[in-house]
Amino acid sequence: MFELLLNIYKKEKLPVESTKMENKFTYMNVLKAIADDTRMAILQSLRSGPLTVSDIEKITGKSHSTTSQQLKSLSNSNLVTYRKEGTQKFYKIRDRQIFDMLESVSSYLSTSDVVSAKKGMKGKKVLLMGLDSSGKTSILLSFLGNKNLMAYMNQNLKATNGKKHMSEILSDMNLETKIQPDSIYFEYGGQVVFREEFKKDPISVIRGFDKIIYVIDVQNDKRYAESISYLSEIIGSLDQFSQTFEMDIFLHKFDPNIDKEGKFSQQTINEKIIGPIKQLMPVGFKNTIYRSTIYTVFRKSLMMQTYQA
Ligand SMILES: Nc1nc2c(ncn2[C@@H]2O[C@H](COP(=O)(O)OP(=O)(O)OP(=O)(O)O)[C@@H](O)[C@H]2O)c(=O)[nH]1
Ligand SMILES: [Mg+2]
Known part of the structure; x- marks a missing residue:
């Protein structure tokens, strides 16, 4: 910068x-x-x-x-x-x-948002849910804080097979990492087969968790309705949960180069995602919406000049 x-x-x-x-x-x-x-x-x-x-x-x-x-x-x-x-x-x-510079600051802020969202989860057991390919595994990997590992893994991402603990996700990818995965994070794979299983028995999926992070791929506007409908099923199944149960919603893939003036302007996002979500939320249910991305803008900084006259 x-x-x-x-x-x-x-x-x-x-x-x-x-x-x-x-x-x-x-x-x-x-x-x-x-x-x-x-x-x-x-x-x-x-x-x-x-x-x-x-x-x-x-x-x-x-x-x-x-x-x-x-x-x-x-x-x-x-x-x-x-x-x-x-x-x-x-x-x-x-x-x-x-x-570009302002985008860079926004990117910094949205990354910090994720970091602060993570901080708020201390001592809680957290389940990531959302449609297939919404970016749940990528978010979990980014929580490990190792960008090299993430860059490598992004090439090797596979759909998550049912409910998986973060360490299982890592071993499924045949990857050993020196970073100790946080014990509190789990992902529930978003492919149709798992969403159907959830519908049949939501309690067995959600039992034992204190918080859900629901991930929406903001770049895939064709799937907003499908994603909001899944969210609505999840919320419907929460009736019997305690008042302290929380939900964070990540409007994910909000990359620095996303078209913030047109297709993904604040107004459009409000109309198409935030408005419908607000309508779903029962009174008194704690939920927070974040923008998130695993990408930051291209960066260049001087390392050394090797030019010899
Ligand atoms: N542009 C962009 N792509 C992303 C971002 N996060 C993840 N992706 C891509 O989205 C695709 C799906 O990511 P996953 O993390 O596997 O998605 P998932 O939600 O775990 O999918 P399932 O396990 O099938 O439910 C991958 O190709 C990622 O590289 C992001 O912030 N921006
Ligand atoms: Mg996954």
């Missing part, structure tokens, strides 16, 4: 080594320039193309004076430029790489 920030200002100007003081200044400047609610809202409003001040005001809901003031600050920091057409000024993002 450092190179990205650096490039925003210093593109092709100065070699990395010779600009230490200036880099620090530039780095801080970019961070300061974006660290404000109004300026962030303005940047986001300019995602889809150039806008006038009054267009921006309408989108952000901020007053004229606040918008003008913060636009000035953004253009002083070189994040935003403008062109004049008659009496109108059209503002635009100077270099769209700024959005």
Whole structure:
């Protein structure tokens, strides 16, 4: 991310080594320039193309004076430029790489979400459920915290065969890991045959667990209805469980490059997933919805220069 920030200002100007003081200044400047609610809202409003001040005001809901003031600050920091057409000024993002950086922060936050979700499970016995291929095994592997192992395993993922403890999943893949799998995690495979078994006898699947993580593949919109219907069966079977039973819902495969403006915008996700889920949830049933992904954006950082003159 450092190179990205650096490039925003210093593109092709100065070699990395010779600009230490200036880099620090530039780095801080970019961070300061974006660290404000109004300026962030303005940047986001300019995602889809150039806008006038009054267009921006309408989108952000901020007053004229606040918008003008913060636009000035953004253009002083070189994040935003403008062109004049008659009496109108059209503002635009100077270099769209700024959005890569914001995606990177989102990715960091969504990964932290998963980490914090995991923390909330201390001492609880947790079952991952969801349709086949929604990403349950991948999430469990990511809980192990070993990215190399995950990268390898992702090539070798097999459908999970019924209810499996995390260590069984690892041994099914013929993989020994020095990392001790957390004893609390289990997965219930999502293939039709297992979902049918669950329908017949839900209690034997869920008995003994304190929490379910229900995983929805957010990228597969054709299966939203199927996934929500399975979720509804699970919730229906929870009637006899204690008040302390909890559910986390992971809107998974929310990768950094996902189309957050179009198909997977907050509004669409609200309409198609969150709204229907809210309707299913019985009063007083503790549940939290997270975005999650096992992927982060491509990263580049300088290791060494081997060029010899
Ligand atoms: N794009 C993307 N793909 C993912 C992500 N997580 C998992 N996958 C892919 O989704 C596919 C299915 O993943 P699994 O973890 O095996 O799914 P599962 O829910 O365990 O499936 P069953 O065991 O059959 O119920 C694999 O090809 C993974 O690489 C993610 O965050 N983003
Ligand atoms: Mg699995």
